[in-house]
Amino acid sequence: MNRNRRHKQATSSEERVLRLIRHTLKPEFRKLVDSGIRVAIGDDAAVFRARPGYETVLTCDWFLQGTHFLLDRHPPDAVGWKCLARAASDLAAMGAEPRCFLLSLALPTSRTGAWLREFLNGLRAASQKLNCPVAGGDTTRHEDVLINITVVGECRRGQAVLRSGAQPGDAIFASGQLGEAEYGLQILRSTRGYLNSGDPLLRKHLYPEPRLALGAWLGKQRLATAMMDLSDGLSTDLPRLCWASGVGARIEECQLPVIDAPATREKHVNAVSLALHGGDDYELLFTVAPKNVAKIPQRFAGTAITRIGEITSARKTVLINKKGPAKALPQRGWDPFRENQK
Amino acid sequence: MNRNRRHKQATSSEERVLRLIRHTLKPEFRKLVDSGIRVAIGDDAAVFRARPGYETVLTCDWFLQGTHFLLDRHPPDAVGWKCLARAASDLAAMGAEPRCFLLSLALPTSRTGAWLREFLNGLRAASQKLNCPVAGGDTTRHEDVLINITVVGECRRGQAVLRSGAQPGDAIFASGQLGEAEYGLQILRSTRGYLNSGDPLLRKHLYPEPRLALGAWLGKQRLATAMMDLSDGLSTDLPRLCWASGVGARIEECQLPVIDAPATREKHVNAVSLALHGGDDYELLFTVAPKNVAKIPQRFAGTAITRIGEITSARKTVLINKKGPAKALPQRGWDPFRENQK
Numbered sequence: 001m002n003r004n005r006r007h008k009q010a011t012s013s014e015e016r017v018l019r020l021i022r023h024t025l026k027p028e029f030r031k032l033v034d035s036g037i038r039v040a041i042g043d044d045a046a047v048f049r050a051r052p053g054y055e056t057v058l059t060c061d062w063f064l065q066g067t068h069f070l071l072d073r074h075p076p077d078a079v080g081w082k083c084l085a086r087a088a089s090d091l092a093a094m095g096a097e098p099r100c101f102l103l104s105l106a107l108p109t110s111r112t113g114a115w116l117r118e119f120l121n122g123l124r125a126a127s128q129k130l131n132c133p134v135a136g137g138d139t140t141r142h143e144d145v146l147i148n149i150t151v152v153g154e155c156r157r158g159q160a161v162l163r164s165g166a167q168p169g170d171a172i173f174a175s176g177q178l179g180e181a182e183y184g185l186q187i188l189r190s191t192r193g194y195l196n197s198g199d200p201l202l203r204k205h206l207y208p209e210p211r212l213a214l215g216a217w218l219g220k221q222r223l224a225t226a227m228m229d230l231s232d233g234l235s236t237d238l239p240r241l242c243w244a245s246g247v248g249a250r251i252e253e254c255q256l257p258v259i260d261a262p263a264t265r266e267k268h269v270n271a272v273s274l275a276l277h278g279g280d281d282y283e284l285l286f287t288v289a290p291k292n293v294a295k296i297p298q299r300f301a302g303t304a305i306t307r308i309g310e311i312t313s314a315r316k317t318v319l320i321n322k323k324g325p326a327k328a329l330p331q332r333g334w335d336p337f338r339e340n341q342k
Numbered sequence: 343m344n345r346n347r348r349h350k351q352a353t354s355s356e357e358r359v360l361r362l363i364r365h366t367l368k369p370e371f372r373k374l375v376d377s378g379i380r381v382a383i384g385d386d387a388a389v390f391r392a393r394p395g396y397e398t399v400l401t402c403d404w405f406l407q408g409t410h411f412l413l414d415r416h417p418p419d420a421v422g423w424k425c426l427a428r429a430a431s432d433l434a435a436m437g438a439e440p441r442c443f444l445l446s447l448a449l450p451t452s453r454t455g456a457w458l459r460e461f462l463n464g465l466r467a468a469s470q471k472l473n474c475p476v477a478g479g480d481t482t483r484h485e486d487v488l489i490n491i492t493v494v495g496e497c498r499r500g501q502a503v504l505r506s507g508a509q510p511g512d513a514i515f516a517s518g519q520l521g522e523a524e525y526g527l528q529i530l531r532s533t534r535g536y537l538n539s540g541d542p543l544l545r546k547h548l549y550p551e552p553r554l555a556l557g558a559w560l561g562k563q564r565l566a567t568a569m570m571d572l573s574d575g576l577s578t579d580l581p582r583l584c585w586a587s588g589v590g591a592r593i594e595e596c597q598l599p600v601i602d603a604p605a606t607r608e609k610h611v612n613a614v615s616l617a618l619h620g621g622d623d624y625e626l627l628f629t630v631a632p633k634n635v636a637k638i639p640q641r642f643a644g645t646a647i648t649r650i651g652e653i654t655s656a657r658k659t660v661l662i663n664k665k666g667p668a669k670a671l672p673q674r675g676w677d678p679f680r681e682n683q684k
Contacts, residue, residue: 014677038397039502042586044435044570045401045495047502050392055380059387060402060444060492062482067448093386102402104490106409138490140404141678148446148480148490150402153387160381160389228386244384335356336483 017112017139021103024120027133035100036154037135046136048100054154057096061087063147067336071145073188075197076115078206079147080122086231087149088130089210089282093229095161095219096153097212098130103137104148111145130212161219161286163244166226168313170287172249173296175211175303177257178234179271180204182278186269208282214300215284223295227286233277233333237285239317245287248314251276251329253321257306276319279334287311359454359481363445366462369475377442378496379477388478390442396496399438403429405489409678413487415530417539418457420548421489422464428573429491430472431552431624435571437503437561438495439554440472445479446490453487472554503561503628508568508587510655512629515638517553517645519599520576521613522546524620528611550624556642557626565637569628575619575675579627581659587629590656593618593671595663599648618661621676629653 022041032040039047050056063083065071088098103123107116127133132151184205188195197206210229218224228241234251242249258271288296296305309320318326364383374382381389392398405425407413430440445465449458469475474493526547530537539548552571560566570583576593584591600613630638638647651662660668 039436039504043505044432045399045438045502047436047497048398048400049499050398052394056390056392056398056494057387058390058444058478058492058494060446060478060480060490062446062448062480062488062490064448064482064484064488067482067484090386094381094389096387102400102492104402104404106404106406136400136402138402138404139678140406140409142406142409144486146404146406146488148402148404150400150444150492152398152400155389157391160387162381163385336481 013109013112017116020116021120021137021139024117024124025127025134031133035133037100037133040135041137046100046102048135048152051154053157055157055160057091057094057153057155057160058150059087059090060148060150061090063149065145073195075195075206076118077122077125078197080119081126081207083147083149084123084126084130084132084151085208085210086282087151088132088212089208089229089231091151091153092210092212092215093227093284094155095159095215095224095227096155097216098132098151098153100133100135100152101127102150103134105137106140106142106146108143108145109141130210155219159219159222161224161227163226163228163241166241166245166247166287166311167289168247168311170225170289170311171293171307172251172285172287172309172311173305174230174234174257174283174285174308175214175300175305176281176283177259177304178230178281178283179274179278180259181208181280182274183259183269185280205280208280210282211284211303214303217300218286223288223292224286225289227284230281230283230285231279232335233279234285235276235329236331236333236335239331241285242315242317248312248316249309250312250326251309251317251319253319255306255308257304257308276329277332355451355454359458362458363462363479363481366459367466367469367476373475377475379442379475382477383479388442388444390477390494393496395499397499397502399433399436399495399497399502400492401429401432402490402492403432405491407487415537417537417548418460419464419467420539422461423468423549425489425491426465426468426472426474426493427550427552428624429493430474430554431550431571431573433493433495434552434554434557435569435626436497437501437557437566437569438497439558440474440493440495442475442477442494443469444492445476447479448482448484448488450485450487451483472552497561501561501564503566503569505568505570505583505586508583508589508629508653509631510589510653512567512631512653513635513649514591514593514627514629514651514653515647516572516576516599516625516627516650517556517642517647518623518625519601519646520572520623520625521616521620522601523550523622524616525601525611527622547622550622552624553626553645556645559642560628563637565630565634566628567631569626572623572625572627573621574677575621576627577618577671578673578675578677581673583627584657584659587653590654590658591651592654592668593651593659593661595661597648597650599646599650618671619674
């Protein structure tokens with residue numbers, strides 16, 4: 001009897017977690033239909049109907065306690081927002097639009113109350129903002145909070161922008177300001193006690209906004225010859241694009257859209273280093289053929305777009321500044337298998 | 343200089359992991375095209391083209407060290423096989439066929455050598471057997487081995503079999519023998535020293551085979567009114583199907599397809615309890631309207647199919663045996679949030 005009662009209570013605990021997830025994230029019926037979702041959370045799998053003339057774009061993304069966020073420093077709603085936003089950024093990088101997502105969540109029993117509620121509130125906010133409702137998922141218990149997000153998106157047939165299309169002579173562009181998120185992380189790490197998550201300097205790190213409209217526009221207009229998102233830092237990501245395209249790149253230091261907050265000057269922050277090696281910006285890095293360069297606006301939907309260099313045939317990435325000859329750009333961005341990662 | 347060299351070596355470590363994954367799992371070009379994959383591993387996201395007249399079926403599944411497998415007891419190739427096989431079982435439960443999968447893998451540096459190679463060999467074997475090539479993924483470092491698999495499948499429009507269609511009077515069927523995987527786990531836990539992973543009694547636990555052909559046939563013939571896979575044990579999964587359908591169920595103990603290995607009799611194993619509460623079988627549980635019961639064969643592609651009970655309108659799950667009145671069936675299968683889980 002005792003045993004059965006214990007089982008019943010415990011089962012309720014799992015059911016409670018699932019109910020909270022469903023209750024918080026469940027979109028309106030209309031939204032489900034609009035997103036192509038035919039069967040949502042609650043069955044063995046989700047059913048999604050692709051639109052005729054479109055291809056399905058799929059990405060999955062880890063977001064792990066200790067590796068990608070700090071449980072005692074990052075607000076739970078920021079964890080919820082960011083796990084979906086950064087996954088959706090991979091779709092922006094393909095020129096695709098998000099349609100729905102699957103949430104895989106593992107967490108300790110101690111986080112199934114207030115923490116989970118706030119996490120889900122942040123996730124719901126991102127889901128609404130990105131027009132990307134939940135379609136399914138998997139939940140289990142683990143001593144750490146582990147998140148994996150699969151985002152399902154669409155782009156018109158043959159319009160996905162790959163990493164592999166850059167040609168020597170193409171101009172290299174980046175959206176936004178680079179290094180902003182890394183600077184926010186530094187502030188977060190150095191702040192003792194109360195953290196003001198509304199601080200504009202923290203915003204880019206806590207609540208990144210994937211450049212979906214820009215990516216979709218570049219894809220639709222066929223202006224980008226290659227594209228990817230900047231998640232691990234320019235010095236690590238640009239060589240990946242170059243490798244995929246079989247080319248090299250030359251970056252002009254003076255052109256980099258570095259951060260310029262008064263605070264950074266006060267604290268003698270190296271803004272160039274942040275722009276080159278800082279991760280988590282989720283800006284777009286893309287290349288444009290010379291004949292199309294004039295079609296790229298200086299701003300798109302409020303976001304700056306900056307020409308930062310040129311694709312070369314030299315199969316290496318170099319940095320040019322006014323002080324001397326071109327130098328090889330060391331890959332000092334985020335690398336999970338690097339020992340002593342900051 | 344020293345610093346750069348360290349960075350270079352470390353970057354190579356991540357590149358080596360990615361290269362090994364690509365090299366081991368990369369399907370032939372023909373296979374990619376046949377599976378609808380237009381852009382595979384190596385870009386920001388995968389691109390998949392759904393077949394006209396089909397819907398896309400999507401599922402994701404955790405497979406975590408400590409929670410779902412024991413790093414020191416489970417052979418790495420079994421971990422690789424099982425993580426994909428159990429995720430694909432969710433598609434079998436919808437009557438869908440797998441098309442491709444995404445691999446999210448987090449592991450410590452110490453497991454990036456022999457362990458990773460064997461894991462990938464097992465995963466490749468499952469991928470080939472299930473005709474389900476890799477399309478993308480995400481890799482990072484973590485102190486535990488963490489796996490999340492997203493499987494993308496297809497079924498013809500409107501033919502997905504849901505959990506919610508069972509009606510009072512429908513017969514309840516299960517494929518295979520129930521409790522076999524749990525029994526294998528017990529052997530694995532009690533074995534000291536060398537483990538013979540070829541032992542037939544361990545096979546169901548280590549290398550489960552999702553009932554894809556059976557699920558697809560039931561879906562295509564429209565014979566199953568409701569279906570799900572048995573992953574957490576009959577006593578936990580059946581109430582989920584009943585809840586989704588707004589019905590109850592009566593199970594006949596003497597009909598249960600329990601295991602009958604000589605070893606289980608020797609060791610006084612309770613085969614009925616294993617069949618009711620043992621998890622990880624990945625057999626199919628489905629319901630059939632009375633008029634169609636005669637169309638269900640006793641075996642399908644070598645797998646036994648057994649009628650184990652009937653759907654009722656009573657909104658509870660009861661067990662009938664010869665000894666006395668019907669008893670409520672306690673949910674004693676796998677529940678991640680239950681304390682003191684075996």
